[in-house]
Amino acid sequence: MIFRPEFFFLGRTEGHGVVRDPLGRVARRCRVETVGDYSQTRSAIEFEEVFTYDDGEVDVWRWAMTQGSNGVYVAAEAVAGAGITGWRDDEDYVLSFRRAMGPAKGLLAPSYRTRFTMVSPGVALKTAQVSLLGVPMGTMTATHHRVVD
Template identity: 35%
Template sequence: MKALFKWTLTVLLLSLTAGCSSMKIQDYANETPKLDLFAFFNGKTQAWGQFQDRSGMVLRRFTVDITGTLSADKTQLILDEQFLYNDGEKQTRVWTIKQTQPNQFIGTAADVVGEAKGQSAGNALNWAYVLDLPYKDSSIHVNFDDWMYLHDDQTMVNRAAVTKWGFKVGEVTLFFRKPTLENSAP
C-alpha cells in the first residue's frame, strides 16, 4: 500500500511540474526592439487589461493610467498606477523600481509582499512576486509570474500567471501604450 501511495504521489507531482513554465529570460536575448524599462515607463503610459480565471473566463476588465518618474540620478523609477475596473472600483498601486545590476531589477509596492524580482533580456522582462490580493473580507497572497514583451517603442504586452500553492488560479493580460505626440496634447 505504501508503494502504491508513493508511486501515485510521484506521478501527481511530476504531472504538476510538467505544466510549469520552461521559459527563460535568456530565450529573448536577441529579440528586438531592446527593452529599456526606465525609458519606456518614464512619463505617461496607458494600459488596458483583464483578469481571467483558470478556465479562461474573463472576470474583470480594467484600465490603468500610469505616471512614471525617474529619480534625478536615474537609478530609481516610481510608477504611479491608477486603476479603474469595469465595476467602478478604483485602486492605486505605486511601484518603486531599482536596477540592481545590468538587466536585474527589484520592485516594491504597498501590496507586494517583500520585493518583486525582475530580469530583462532583449525585448522581454520577467517579474516574480507575491501580491497581497483583496479577497472577500480579507486578503490572500498569490504568486505572479509576470512576462512583459516590448513590441515597438510605444507598445508592450504583459501576461501574468497567477498561482496559489502552485496551482494556477488565473491570468492577467495587459496592453501598455505610450501616447503619441498628437494624442498627448491637452
C-alpha cells in the same frame, strides 16, 4: 525591441486589459494607466499603476524600481513590499512576487509572474499570471501605450 522599464514607465502610459479565470473565461476588463518619474533622491524610477475595472473597482499599485547589474532589477511595491526582483528574459522583462489580496497575506498571498514584451515602439504587452499555493487563479493580459504629451 527590448523592454526597458526604467525608460518605458517614465511619463504616462494608457491601455486596456482583460482578466481571465483559470478556465480562460473573461472575468472582467480594465483600463490601465501609469504615471512615472525618476527620483533623484532614491535613484529609482517611481510610478503609479492604476487599474480601473468594469465592475467599478479601482486598484492602485505604487512602484519604485532601480536597475542593477547584468539585467537584474530591484523593485518595491507599496502592498507587495521590497525585495522584488525583476530580470531580462531575452527581450522581455519579467518579475515575480507575492502581493496581499484581501485577507490573503504572507504565505497565503497570491503569487504574480508578470512579463512585459514590446510589440511596437511605444507599445508593450503585459501578461500576468496569478496563482495561489501553486494553483493557477487567473491571467491578465493588458497593453501599455506610451503617451506623448
